[in-house]
Amino acid sequence: xxxxxxxxxxxxxxxxxxxxxxxxxxxxxxxxxxxxxxxxxxxxxxxxxxxxxxxxxxxxxxxxxxxxxxxxxxxxxxxxxxxxxxxxxxxxxxxxxxxxxxxxxxxxxxxxxxxxxxxxxxxxxxxxxxxxxxxxxxxxxxxxxxxxxxxxxxxxxxxxxxxxxxxxxxxxxxxxxxxxxxxxxxxxxxxxxxxxxxxxxxxxxxxxxxxxxxxxxxxxxxxxxxxxxxxxxxxxxxxxxxxxxxxxxxxxxxxxxxxxxxxxxxxxxx
Amino acid sequence: xxxxxxxxxxxxxxxxxxxxxxxxxxxxxxxxxxxxxxxxxxxxxxxxxxxxxxxxxxxxxxxxxxxxxxxxxxxxxxxxxxxxxxxxxxxxxxxxxxxxxxxxxxxxxxxxxxxxxxxxxxxxxxxxxxxxxxxxxxxxxxxxxxxxxxxxxxxxxxxxxxxxxxxxxxxxxxxxxxxxxxxxxxxxxxxxxxxxxxxxxxxxxxxxxxxxxxxxxxxxxxxxxxxxxxxxxxxxxxxxxxxxxxxxxxxxxxxxxxxxxxxxxxxxxxxxxxxxxxxxxxxxxxxxxxxxxxxx
Numbered sequence: 001x002x003x004x005x006x007x008x009x010x011x012x013x014x015x016x017x018x019x020x021x022x023x024x025x026x027x028x029x030x031x032x033x034x035x036x037x038x039x040x041x042x043x044x045x046x047x048x049x050x051x052x053x054x055x056x057x058x059x060x061x062x063x064x065x066x067x068x069x070x071x072x073x074x075x076x077x078x079x080x081x082x083x084x085x086x087x088x089x090x091x092x093x094x095x096x097x098x099x100x101x102x103x104x105x106x107x108x109x110x111x112x113x114x115x116x117x118x119x120x121x122x123x124x125x126x127x128x129x130x131x132x133x134x135x136x137x138x139x140x141x142x143x144x145x146x147x148x149x150x151x152x153x154x155x156x157x158x159x160x161x162x163x164x165x166x167x168x169x170x171x172x173x174x175x176x177x178x179x180x181x182x183x184x185x186x187x188x189x190x191x192x193x194x195x196x197x198x199x200x201x202x203x204x205x206x207x208x209x210x211x212x213x214x215x216x217x218x219x220x221x222x223x224x225x226x227x228x229x230x231x232x233x234x235x236x237x238x239x240x241x242x243x244x245x246x247x248x249x250x251x252x253x254x255x256x257x258x259x260x261x262x263x264x265x266x267x268x269x270x
Numbered sequence: 271x272x273x274x275x276x277x278x279x280x281x282x283x284x285x286x287x288x289x290x291x292x293x294x295x296x297x298x299x300x301x302x303x304x305x306x307x308x309x310x311x312x313x314x315x316x317x318x319x320x321x322x323x324x325x326x327x328x329x330x331x332x333x334x335x336x337x338x339x340x341x342x343x344x345x346x347x348x349x350x351x352x353x354x355x356x357x358x359x360x361x362x363x364x365x366x367x368x369x370x371x372x373x374x375x376x377x378x379x380x381x382x383x384x385x386x387x388x389x390x391x392x393x394x395x396x397x398x399x400x401x402x403x404x405x406x407x408x409x410x411x412x413x414x415x416x417x418x419x420x421x422x423x424x425x426x427x428x429x430x431x432x433x434x435x436x437x438x439x440x441x442x443x444x445x446x447x448x449x450x451x452x453x454x455x456x457x458x459x460x461x462x463x464x465x466x467x468x469x470x471x472x473x474x475x476x477x478x479x480x481x482x483x484x485x486x487x488x489x490x491x492x493x494x495x496x497x498x499x500x501x502x503x504x505x506x507x508x509x510x511x512x513x514x515x516x517x518x519x520x521x522x523x524x525x526x527x528x529x530x531x532x533x534x535x536x537x538x539x540x541x542x543x544x545x546x547x548x549x550x551x552x553x554x555x556x557x558x559x560x561x562x563x564x565x566x
Contacts (some may be wrong), residue, residue, distance in 0.1 A: 017378075018347060019374055019376040019379075023373065027370055027373045027374055031362070031370055034361070034366070038361050038402070039361065081325035101355075101356075101357075102353060102355035102356050102357040103357045103358065103359055105323060105351075105353055105355070106351070107374070108322070109321045109323060109346055109351045110350065110371075110374055110375060111344075111346040111376075112346075112374055216432045236282065249423060269323065269325040270320070
């Protein structure tokens, strides 16, 4: 680095040692985790809402949908994704908050990779949502969910859920960057919440009208849900596994690229 | 004397609004330069360009020899900035804010902690150190903002109207801190609407008007341009009626007295010219004074 020699020749005091990229990311991650702990609304939303929906579907609609009483087994995989969606949505608001407040300008004038501030929010969302997922599954077991998967199946399930959380969180981060205010960010994110209802999450796809079946069969959530269902309950996975991984990877690549472009546009030089 | 900050032909237009118009300015290493000007003169834009946030349309800006466009990352390693809008994290406490920024600035954990405690005390924030910043008053936020800027030991510090909204005691502690910095060789570029501040802190003052330097010099040099004394006439309610600069001679005083209308009534006094007078003399705009009064 020529920095030190130049400042020394200018007779000024030496600049501080640069923070490593890992240290910067670590600092931003602990910042976002502190934010999560200090504003528990997001965590409560991520846990309470899916839990209530699960109880609603199991005890209120469940009897009508599947009179045998085992509807809870059918609905849990969908609820897990619903939970991840709710939990990740607050990332859009967190990101929009940072971008509209003066703090982003301070980060931009520091010798750091300023986009790491987004990484912090994404990692915090991942941690928050994995905790929420575990809690939702625990409540599900209490109300009759009887998974049959092996420990390896569970690991694979959590890995897939983590990939899905990561992908959808980055998508929400991009929404947060594109939104003009935290309120708008929260509004734009809403439509993503509807995707689980148009999938095999609550009812089998073949009970839907034909045109809707096409939508449900070809949207990313159906193969992910079918894969989780297969891993936890031993149903047929078939091509769903690869489709699920493919969709998560595709969404992640698109969302990360979008986040980078939008961050540069928003936090670049004016 | 080497140059820490060099601006040459700096030009910036926002839409069809010209903000900087071929601005030239040099700041010597280890000195304090106060950029003085009315609102809209281009002070904040100048700081924005120097702190790598705004791209100029034309001209160059360098910090310690590094170009703010080509060597932006090197520049960021040398500067610290306090802008006009609050750049603190409201969810975190004051102490956490300082530690976080210290870590981001490359301080080892232990040093960041020690430096945070030191600055909290110096800016009288220790009582609120562990409260969330969202509960802070405007003045406390401002102090924290400034403390954050000083957590590293940056060779170059930019302060955009640093003491706006601060009480006398905090203003004094900030001034002390700035003097400590320059003692250690730090270069400071600050903008201010407080003329007293520029007079007390700055080695040189540059008066900015319509995006270019209208006058530049030491506080003494600028004062000399107005004359060595000012004859001030005040009305019955102590309101200023007329101010006439004089050269300190008897002849000059007679001439000044003759400039006062025959029918004028009030009290007169001779005083040293303030930077306020300098400001009016070089920019020649009475609007400026109103703006200063509103802000102050």
